[in-house]
Amino acid sequence: MHKRFAPCLLALATLGIAASLQAATEPVPLRWNADRLGNHRYTVQVEQPAAAVRVIVPWRRRDAHPEQVAVIVLGPDGQVVDNVARVHIDQAAGELVFEAKQAGIYAVYYQPYLSSGHANYPTVTYAPPHDSADAAWLQASGAGDPARRAKLPQARVLGYQAVDDFDAYTDMERTATPQELDHVLAAHPAAAWLLFPETREHPVRMFDRIPERWAQRGAGGTLSEHALRGEYLSFQVGAWAARAAIRHVQISFGDLHGPGGKVIGAAALTCFNLGGIDYAGQPFTTQLDIAQGRVQPLWMGLDIPADTTPGVYRGSVTVSADGIAAQQVPLAITVDSGEAVAHGDDDPFKLTRLRWLNSTLAQNNELVKPFTAVTVHGTRLGILGRDITLAGNGLPAQIDSHFNERMTGWADTPLPLLAAPMQLLVQDASGSHALAAATPPTIDVDGPAKVHWRSSGSAGPLQATVAASLEADGTLSYAIALTASQPVSLSDIRLEIPLHNEAAPYELGLGRTGERAPADFSWRWNVQNNQDGAWIGAVNGGLEFHLRDEHYRRPLNTNFYHDQPLRMPSSWDNGGNGGVQLQREGARYLVKAFSGPRHMDAGQTLHYDLVMRVTPFKTIHPAEHFAERYYHAYADLDMIKAQGANVVNIHHATPINPWINYPFLQADRMRAYVGAAHQRGMAVKIYDTIRELSDRAPELPMLESLGQEIISPGKGGGFSWLQEHLDGNYIAAWHVPENRDAAVIDAGQSRWHNYYIEGLDWLARNIGIDGLYLDDVAYDRITMQRVRKVLQAHRPHPLIDLHSANQYNPRDGYINSALLYMELFPYIDRLWFGEEFDYQHTSPAYWLTELSGIPYGLMGEMLQDGGNPWRGMLFGMTNRLPWTGGDPRELWKLWDSFGIEQADMIGWWVHDTPVKTDRDDVLATSYVRHGKTMIALASWAPATVRVKLQIDWRALGIAPRTATLVAPAVAGFQPAAQFKPDDAIAVEPGKGWLLILQ
Structure with a gap:
């Protein structure tokens, strides 16, 4: 293996003094406290004690203003020498005069810094020069007199050293004079x-x-x-x-x-x-x-x-x-x-x-499980669980969902989402003109996972072209170009999506958290907010939409949104005139995306691009979800298995995956760990995203040469390694102080995605990883599709879970995590939402739409402060070992004793759920097996209330006269109790029960 250049040793050898240094008295420890002294030093030999000695340090520095940075001299006793005169400092060399009370080896530290702020986002500033020399010594030393200074004893430069090999300046960082x-x-x-x-x-x-x-x-x-x-x-x-x-x-x-x-x-x-x-x-x-x-x-x-x-x-x-x-x-x-x-x-x-x-691996229109090939029957397009019927202008005339409310299969009759066809309308002085095509769209098949169509026509005074596609996961993409053949003044260009009321009970996005859809709501564009669309729907049928133009670029997310915010689409935004109106009108729920009045010049073209996704993407599989139990930490495999977990997530900053988003440098150790897990019937997934990249990546200098293509531009700063070895135009990201790992932010769309896909393929082939743990990823659906294809090619049942902190805050642009990542949901297996989510003071509608993943075909887990285990069981959600705030092991034991993997999960949202309560603020989800049912109760009532169960005995297959209702003891969750099926059961606020009815 190629060995990284070690400047410390080479400098000594080149100077021919390695032997003398070895024989000399150790000056100061070979390793030192970088946070106090910096990462770099030169050692110099003083042969005899002297009131003042002179040395010229040939440091050849790359920092632009070395004269503005302090120099610290340590003596052979490890103590700071106060009497130091900085005679001349520039990039080539530094001339110093210092007091040498004893002979021996002195160390000159020349980039000392101060670190403050959050340990994972440190603020590192380089210490300014500080005059500590005594005035009398300074006068006596002759440091300010060239003639006297030239006669001073000369300290002999021994060589350069760094705090470790990785921090050392390479020969490509020693500047020419x-x-x-x-x-x-x-x-x-x-x-x-x-x-x-x-x-x-x-x-x-x-x-x-x-x-x-x-x-x-x-x-x-x-x-x-x-x-x-x-x-x-x-x-x-x-x-x-x-x-x-x-x-x-x-x-x-x-x-x-x-x-x-x-x-x-x-x-x-x-x-x-x-x-x-x-x-x-x-x-x-x-x-x-x-x-x-x-x-x-x-x-x-x-x-x-x-x-x-x-x-x-x-x-x-x-x-x-x-x-x-x-x-x-x-x-x-x-x-x-x-x-x-x-x-x-x-x-x-x-x-x-x-x-x-430049790889194109997995860049194709092939299918991934569980999706089925797009079918074409005239203008009716079929995908897994959904049909889209096109109007003559190429826009959807109807969208049907065949998913049932349980999300485990298909309904007897489909749910139509649209109350009328979607329309793009151009309004001028003569009225509103709907987009109309000259000829019906012709649909071309690109592969089993994608079809596309084009049409052309007009909308009043504007000529129109429509280029659109449908993919097997439910993504509808439209590029609509409107061109003025002559100057024209318009009062509006807008899109109208008339949804059926039954298909629009919930809404999230456009500056609102997940909740019941508002009866009347208005929204306007604002670059401070990462908002360009919404999701509106029911559990078994909904529509996500995003308004864009030809210049769309994925913004940065999490802490870095404002470093690269949303580009306002000039068509929809129209200089602040555009927005969205949501309104319930009788039997329909109208979404009206308007752009307001404007003037168009002759030949001017506006791009009213639109991306929609039809939900749910797939059915949920509660049995698999309950069988896969996560341990989210690197630990001894036998201990993990004894805890009841069988899927291990390996984060970065661990012995086998030490560097953030660069999991290639401990391949042998990772391979051994994964192999040992497989021998125990366990799966191992690793943390690897491309939101940011470790400074340990050998490719980093080359990526810097690509300008802003891969490394996002920014103000620099951050951990010392970044400031000392990069060119300054970057955004400092996560830092792990324990192993001095620092990262920079990657661009949201770049060729590093191609590298990432090849890297996953390499890991799957050479290491045998079973999947990925994604933590606030920066890439889009195109890359996520490729991720799934690569892993699926090598693993029979790859697992991908997505974690996000709550991004509905000003720092992150008030974006819902579920909406931000919804485009990825077709290709992942579960959610873990997450830090800063509120499990205690939010509604059941919020839980359903923002946290659970169920309306989109996913299930999930809780994190912040352990979540709320009673409410979580309404959605099949628990905590994850070994995170503090919640311990799912006792619940896992109850699951196993009941046989939850053999049960049908029927959520409180299902209209004919077999168990309900007599209160709207205490909800019930049923886990139904033959002859017995586990009932999860959870309360949103403000005080302790007593509820009665409303049971459909025939649906459960249980005789009421002989039925028993028992609450098994679950440590930290509930005491043992026994009820009659018609008892009024006391439920404390924010808590609930797990009851076995049989």
Whole structure:
């Protein structure tokens, strides 16, 4: 395996003083408190005690203003030397004079910092210079007099050290001095830019200056590298815009010619910085410009065929730009006789995985379970449990749901969602004009999981084109373009969705938490809020919608929404004139998305894009849900199994998955743990999302070279490693102080998604993971589909659970977690919602729509303060081991003794549920088996109340005369009790019972 460069040892060896340092008295501990002294130091040898000694530290710093940062000197006794004079500080070197009361090795710490704030989101500031020197000593030392200073004893520089190898500055971070830069430029007096070929082992880390390594070597030269047959070889050409700004960098490749006339064709080469394949599988190109003075690494890849004849292959890369003569960079690639395993991907440090950035793995229109192929019967489209009938204009005329209220199967008669066809209306002085197509839409099949159609027509004075698609999960996507052929003034362009009342009892979104749908409600666009749509529906049928335009880009979520907020759609928003009106009108519930008055110029086109999803996405499977019991922590497997759990979630910051969203660096340990779990009949899932990325990822320097494509731009800051090794244009994310792991925020849509999919495939094949634990993911449905396909290809029953903290707050843009992630729900198995959710003061409607997942085809668990176990049982929800605030083990025991996995779950929301109560604020869910039923009661009443059960004995198959009603003792939940079926049962506020009726 490639070993990371260790500057500490190399610096000592280069200076030829490693032996003397080893023989010398230990100055201070080899490891030190970085939070006090910083991560970097030079050690210097003082031969004799002296009132003042002089030293010039050749630190070659990359921080822009070293003169603004303190220097701390520690003596051989480990104590701070107060009498220190900073004679001259710049990036190249620091000249110091300090008091040396004893001989020995002194340490000069030159980037001390102060850390404050939340440990996981630290604020690190670098200590400013502090004059601690005594005035009398300063005068006597002669530090301010060049002549006297030159006569002072000289401390001998021993070498550079870092707090650990990972924090150490690499040779690509030691800056060239001004004199060295002048020398390089003098060698190329007419060049606007200079090129420096560089191997993958030395990734470019600085983008505003060149390293000492390049200055000493000089510009130009041949890129020489070794690789195996079948390996993917990554390398760089560093471009320094030394004298002018460079526009439109271009790359071309030639064939590589080897022994015996063998050729590796130019098509095997690529440059990642100039484009590739995006996360949606579409090719793209990037115009690359380089500002004057900046360094741009051009990362390239060579896909060496496995049958390549060993030997040296020579060719060239041609680099050019607008108005600048092309330059050739010679390549000399020695292909060794060995053959790479999996292109070399098993060793992340080789950077062979860069090819994953352009992967199209699982980018297709194939099905995943449980979805069925889209059927087409004229204009009626069928998907799992739902039908969509298109009107002549291509919009839905009707949507039918075949799901039953239990969400476990199909209803005898479908639930129609629409009271009338949807309409797009253009209103001008002459009235309202509905979108009308010139010809009916023709439906084309893209694959079993997708169909699409197009139509064209008009809406009053505007010409219209409609491009739409339906996918097997229930997603309807519309791109509607309206074009004015002549100048026109309009009073409104709006979409009307008339829902049946029965299909619109609940609503969430548009600035409202999940609740009964309001009778009359208005909403307006606001960039401070991550809101562009809503879900409205019943348990067994509903519609999610989002209003967008052609410039939509997924916002950042959680703590970072305001760093990249929602782009206001110019069509729907219309400068603040647009909004949504919800209104119950007799037998229908009307959704009216309006954009208000506007003027359109001749030829102007507006894009009224629309994304809808028909819910539920799939049936729920209570038996599987109750059988899969989660332990959410890394621990001994036998202990976990003894607790009653059989699914283990491995978070990051654990021994086998230490680095956030980069689960590849402890592969052997992870593989052993997963294998041991499988031997015990247990499943293991790992935390891995791409919302943020660990600084430990070997690819990080290369990702930085892509500008803002993958790493979200921001103000920098955060943990010291980020500030010391990145270029500053990033958003600091999660930090784990225990193992000094720091992350940056990734863009919501980028080629890193392609890498992620390939990485999951690698993990499934090589480690055997059983699924994923997702914690507030940043990617969209396209990537989620691919995730499911990859895992399903390798595991018979992959498991994916999604956790979210409550994002309905100003920091996160008042977005409902359920609505934010609803597009992912078809491809996951359960929810864990989550921190900051209120389980005590929210309604049953809130529980149903925001927490349970049931209206969408999911079940879930509770988190914050243990949730409310009595209310949770109405929805099949418990806590998760070993999190504090709730312990599900006693409930699990009751489940097993009752046989809940063999029961039919009939929720309180089902109109003909066999057990009800005589109060609206005390609800009952039944778990029905042959001859016995477990009844979950939970109260929302403000005080203790007495309720009677209303039992459909025939539906339960139980004779009332011989029936018993028993509350088994469940520690922490309820005492043992016995009732008669017609007793009035006392229920405390916020609590309930689990009763066995048989």
